[in-house]
Amino acid sequence: MDGGANRLQQVVGHWLPRIQVAGITAVDAQRLIAVAGEWRNWCATWSKEGERHLAMGDAALAATRGVTAGESYVRAALFFHFAQFMFFDDLGAKDRAAARKVEAYRKAAPHLVPPAEQIAIPFGGGALHGYLRRPPETPAPCVVIVPGSDSTKEEFAALEEHFLRRSLVTLSVDGPGQGEGRSFGVLTPDWAPVLAAIERALESKRGLDGRIGVMGMAFGGHLVLQGAHAMRGLGAAVCMNGFYDLGAFWDALPEVYRANMRYALGGADAADTAVRARRFTLANVPPPSCPVLALHGGLDKIFPPADAERLKPFARETEFVLFPEGNHVCNNIAYIYRPLIADWLAEKLHASRPA
Secondary structure, eight states, X not given: OOOSHHHHHHHHHHHHHHHHHHTOOHHHHHHHHXXXXXXXXXXXXXXXXXXXXHHHHHHHHHTTOHHHHHHHHHHXXXXXXXXXXXXXXXXXXXXXXXXXXXXXXXXXXXXXXXXXXXXXXXXXXXXEEXXXXXXXXXXXXXXXXXXXXXXXXXXXXXXXXXXXXXXXXXXXXXXXXXXXXXXXXXXOSOOHHHXXXXXXXXXXXXXXXXXXXXXXXXXXXXXXXXXXXXXXXEEEEEEESOOSBGGGGGGGOOHHHHHHHHHHHTOXXXXXXHHHHTTOBOTTOOOOSSOEEEEEETTOSSSOHHHHGGGTTTSSSEEEEEETTOOGGGGGGHHHHHHHHHHHHHHHHHHOOOO
């Protein structure tokens, strides 16, 4: 795999808006890109910056400045997250950065406003891990946020704010094959048991009123639609820039994403990865009975808009919105899609109460 400037620019070209939307300033991102210079230096450069912000958090905590400490730890987690993001050339380095990300966010959790409660969800003889955040006004409905193929729950502090401001509880969670969920192996196309386990775990949590929404980001958008039918009390579901059938456009995927898929799906080689990819389809999947909102970017070079349009008839009540100017996950227009999703979920969940 190319370790030079060209490889770095490929990654930056696809995901720089996402880095900024997550909470890393354009100034910091561009500075680190320049320092790295070549792709082989990416993980080490961003990890070093993560350590710097982690130390800033420790210093703030020692001075009893809890809010500042929490902000520093979240930034540290993001720098570690993007250090390992898409870095498949050295899996040892990727794993080390991912572990530091988890450590940094755990330190941040009690100092966030509102705080994040670390929860374990019984599943498959072990546990899935997530963070629950509650708005001041409880009990309230809960929005479950599901990451994509190489994203994790620690990426979503800024996204969660949109829901918290609308009096919604948030649960950002790693499923099997995602973040801490790698302990269960690679991504699975069967998400019904995953979402059912999450729903059961939420039943015992304080501050929730029983109403649940779920949203998935990118690959996670496909996963939530794959398993949403198993959630008995689901009130609304959002697919943010997901897909209908991965196999249908597999041959057109850019190389920068194929490396992601081999890691995420556990392919032994390119041919095996392609076979695994074709298991991810919504054909013959029962739709949820709740309303579905599916959003997509018209300029997405990874998940083609034509495939996403196949989601229109998936559920009985589906709203499909295509943003012609939107890139992958529409992070270049996050000021449009994030409030839209938060408003839609707030309206659907606050308007209905469980029987």
